[in-house]
Amino acid sequence: MIRAIEKEISQDRRAFIKKVLGGTIAGSLLLVIPAGAVDLTGIPEQIPGMRGDTAPFITKKKFAFIVDITRCIGCGSCCVADKNEYKVPDGMYRTWVERYVIDDEDNVYVDSPNGGLDGYQEPREDIPHPTRDTFFVPKLCNMCEHPSCVQVCPVGATYQTEDGFVLVDSKRCVACGYCVQACPYSVRFINPETKTADKCTWCYHRVRKGLLPACVNVCPVQARKFGDLNDKDSEVYNILHQPHVVSVLKPGMGNKPALHYVGLRREVV
Template sequence: MQLGFLVDLHLCMGCKGCEIACKVENEVPLSTWRLRVKYVDVGTFPETKRTFTPLRCNHCENAPCERICPVSALHYIENGIVNIDKERCIGCAGCVMACPYGAIYIDPETQTADKCTYCAHRIASSMMPACVVACPVEANIFGDLDDPASNISMYIQDHRDVQVRKPEKGTNPHHFYVGAGQVNLNPLASQRIEGYNLFNKITTLPLGGHHE
């Protein structure tokens, strides 16, 4: 079994329901996150569009965080999840620096590493991750990548625009996106025009006036 995750960005509406469900389920402290929905605005006013990208641990097959951990706090379990044992963690932050996706943080309360575990405790009880249950548009698709009849396997087979973040890192992530562009997956893709003033595009009208 190899569990994986897919987000259909055609469906995601940026409600942050998944982000809130994750915080509540896993008691994630304020100012930190296991799951974050990134907003990126693209275009030039008034022709603009806001895109949404949920970001979480990619549970890589070749995970640098697992390799670098000196006490094996980060480890694979039989279903392919990269899990974390907070009792073993010594808070060295090596995994934080090793992760190319910025998915690991140091818990300010326990001073140990933490990240998305696909809600491994829920999986062990045959339940879905909290973020999957909370999504009102079913944009989060979770399941066994080794099972060709699973929802996620069939979704990947039916869509040609399946992508992962930073494939050049060679981590073989098990977190996929459908409908993603460069602004979603590449932090350097979005640009801000230097010196551009939004208010240059706004016409000031006299009181009671109208715009033809």
């Protein structure tokens, strides 16, 4: 009996020493490698004036996202970048690209196999009539000024920051799914890994570091644009303040999206 207790104590001692050693080594490493502070000096600032702003909220900026439908080629690069950035589970989509085909009888055919993740390599050949028009429509969070998801969240886990981002606090979310039902744009899903609501954040973590959202960064044809509407030199300001065909999705919902579309057709929902 006593021997057994002694054995237990000596085992405990060994475990204790191991932990102390481990802690010491880890602690020393932390002194050498600055934790969390990624060195960005080599990466140019993509959103002017962001790195000087260290306040909790970026109140002096008004962000907007613009998708130019006339430019999108449906390559799916944005979807790949997004999936890699967030490890989005298969079958769930923070962003996706839709393919619209309109025939000469005015029938509208839409598809988005695997959310456009694989790109649209082949044309649709199952359309019975001659094709009149085709285009691609990338979709993502609309970052509404009056977001339905924030309104309905029973615990305030989905919230709107002062700088206009609609985000989800995964430590508060109960995953009731009410926001999923309430979003008119179906950009939300319940992440099966975290068991919380999830959606596109316009890469808030990148924006705070002066970097463009991952999808904007990789778009080879600049169909996705992101910037500050208070900066009169920004591309988004110029697009929204010049005579362009610009609209938002489902304006009748009254959500006032901050996501705008250039060249939006009436067929797009």
